[in-house]
Amino acid sequence: MERKTWTNCDSIDKKGNSMQKNRQLTINMAANFINFGISLCISFFLSPYIVRTIGVEANGFITLANNFVSYTSLITIALNSMIGRFVTISLTEKKTDDANRYFTSALFANGSIAAVLGTIGIFIVLCLKSLINVPENLLYDVQLLFVLLFINCLLGIIGSVFSVATFARNKLYLEYIRTAQGNVARAMVILVGFLFWTPHVWVVGIGGLVSGIIILIYDVKYTKKLLPEIKIKRSNFCFSYVFILIKSGIWNTVNKFGQILADGLDLLITNLFISATAMGVLSLAKTVPNLIYSLMGSIVSVFTPDFTIMYAQKKFKELVVEVKQSMKIMGVVTNLPVIVLIVCGKDFFKLWQPTQNAEQLQILSIITVACLIFSGSVNCLYNIFTVVNKLKLNSIVVLIHGVLSTMIVFILLKNTSLGIYAVTGVSTALGILRILVFTVPYGAICLGQKWYTFYIDVFKPVLFTIVASGVCVCALKNYPSGGWLLLCEKGVITVTISVLIGYYAILSERERNAVSSKIIEKLRKQC
Template sequence: MGETIKVTSQTKVSMRTGRKQTILNMVSSFISQLLSLGISFFLTPYIVSKLGAAAYGFFGLSNNIIGYTALLTVALNSMSGRFIAVEYHKGEYVEANRYLSSTVLANCCMAIFIVLVLGIITLFLEQILNIPQDIVLDVKFLFTLLFVNSAFGLCTGVFGMPMFIKNRYDISNTMGVCMNIFRVTLIIIAYGFFPAHLWYIGAVGLIVSIIHTAWCYYFYCKMVPEFAIRLSFFQARKVWEMVREGAWNLLSQFSSILNQGLELLLANLFIGAYYMGILSITKSLPFVILGIFAGLGCNFHPECVKYYAEGNMDSLRNLLIKGIRILGALAVIPCAGVFVLGDLFYSLWMPGQNTNLLYGLSVITMAWILTTLPTQTLWYIFTLTKTVKKSSIVLVRYGIAFVVTVIIAMLLIEDDLTKLYFVVSVQSILGIIRFMTFLPSYSSKVLGLPRYTFLKLLVGVIYTCAIVCGIGFLLKYFFIHEYSWFTLVIGALVITLVSLGVSSLTILTKTDRDFILTRILKIKKIRISA
């Protein structure tokens, strides 16, 4: 009557649970992110020196355009893991395989469609974008490789799902570390021994993706031998079920693209390739920092779910407040560092580029980054309380306001440099408004808390950062008289110590300091009795 799945081998890699595995996942994730930051730190100036800022900007732009295609699949893929994992843990392997096979086949069809559409766009790319004549073929080849890589990942992404099902993110993070090392090795070989071309980045990315997929497939076979991808398992109603549940994630992704994914495209269309490249460089560091804090914010989610499920709103409120205070104290460090030492950093990191321009754009960007880093625990509230619809609609409105304002201004402003500053400034102003008004007030509302519960904490973070910057600029004026990596490192250490000292007085409480030591740094308190 029903279909059965015959398991021919024992699962070699078991599921792990508990605090130790959570710590292992966090540590491996931190190492992976730290390595990615290091690679970006060294490779960005290396590639810019080989290709120039304008050419480098097309790498960021191509990745953004690939992100636009995610709108076609995010509703399905944002929920597929949840449906497959639930059925798997219930022991309903046939049902899990129906969801799995339906996901894979739907993604393969969508991948073919994406490649065809983007392939046609690539043929006429120089007529759509502002591309310097000498790198037109390079840019087209880069786009082609990245599009193929994206389609390949869409078809094979399910092979990484067992790490989620078995709670073995340490394996995927370890693979990420190894693949990053392999990637940087190939890039150095390509640019060190062959004439420089932009498409090397895309070629290396595709090679790394193929090897990474093969590695994931090995663990896929070992960890979930119960899984089977078959055409007979495909059910259109399964696809529709997952898409329906993930519909609001589509709107959320769309709002993210409007607010943070269109600035490079707008810069290219209305300003030019060079300034797009400069903008791409200045976005690299802030968005790496944002990614790290997003990962830190996720550490609070399990307890949020627990307290909300228990109806313990007091504990949930206290946890969220604690999260904002801790992330806020940590956020002061990189933000104050960029505000005070950004000019020194860019003069050393990007010699030959316009340091003042890079520094000015970074300061404007970090202004809104400062308001979003402490709030990384709050976004999950909308998922927790099933209020994603309202938040997504509001974010879409902000995104539309950004795009419309920029387009109108680009048609009225003549000076290219003024246009560039306007794009970054509007994005930053709207970001500050979004994170200082809607997010804290609406998250308070859905939890039944006073309107200004979270807002006053964010004001405290900004106040603290202002104090640290004041101290930092004074120390810089009196003690930093030459620009070198040594003075930059010493300056960064001083900013870190000042930030922690001031934050411990203005933001953190005693319980927060204990939480950082025992829960984040895993340092056990030692009591010494008299």
């Protein structure tokens, strides 16, 4: 009788933990979607306004300036990319002293790195005219924009350690809320600046700086609230802990460098080898894909704390199940906007950027986002490399991808007339090849599974995207166009059809029955 009682208690406890985990996941994802919606609205309204008021070239320099800042942050990735993992695992294992040393050591090291990057930033701003093609009438504005973005970058580096708190306590919704607040503040500053003064690109830099300050303030506040055991003392600084973080994260630096070579240099290459105008066009074409990639990155980050905690608790079987489930969710959620872009993209660009070539923008956008059809679900496996601390091989492969991509782009630009289509297409093609040949089988091996374990979870979303896009294109071929209301109707129909197809293409019969049962149960409760 006692054994039965304890078994029931264990069962209830496990069910309670599962419900709590699902509830936290739901809250995190809901907050994430709200944040994404705000970011989408800001980009949606600001980009055409910037193009209309200060030109397509100036809009391109805004994106290029942000890219330059990301180049200089390469030096911080080795240190900061693994701090969340080590602090979370230390706290989970009740090793508070270790958590304090990791946190404080990373904070002090970031302060030193920020000083070095500040010097590099000054050099870049002073030599900007020699580094990139900037029209003379925009030179001062672009220089000031770079200054403001570099200051914001330095604040972000110093304060990046404080963002660990929401990750370690699996309360990412707080991170998304503060990011949303920062984005709203950024948009308000830019709009006020453009409405009451002569429009300049540096106003965008002021908006970014205000947003960065708000985010830093909230991160410090969350750290005090969620991690009261963390004490920032000079005595907690230990260089050996900095070395551990860098040793583990150095391959993330290599990985990031490979990503920059693969697609992070596209605007710079377009500026130097084609024109500033072409760079502006490519920047517009990448706006929607970048939002989709941002959505994907935010959603996949929701699962990472659970992965890390399960790994720390040595629940390896449960971890594999969780990864497969997250891949299915990612496969549907991240490919829905891709399907909408394929079906409704041309109509959207006609309305959003009426002064630009809508067909060209759609083609460039689809080429840019095509890799996502495969990588949407696979991004869960990238996080596994961090969780199990096996980053070396993946980073080397990404670096090879980046080097090959850059070399092939230069060859095509010199010997063909493909222009910006070569800049966008090469990285996408090589990216798909890398995912299928390396990422999927290596991710399975890192989790102790057969190399082919996750292929079915990769190809189902691809099939879903192809079928749903084809069905929607045929069904809506003669659908009227000409206004935002009609475009919204077309988008809603596309999403509805795609969700119904995804229900059968992605979910197994058992999972479909489970979903149906939950929906019926919810409806009964409502009635």
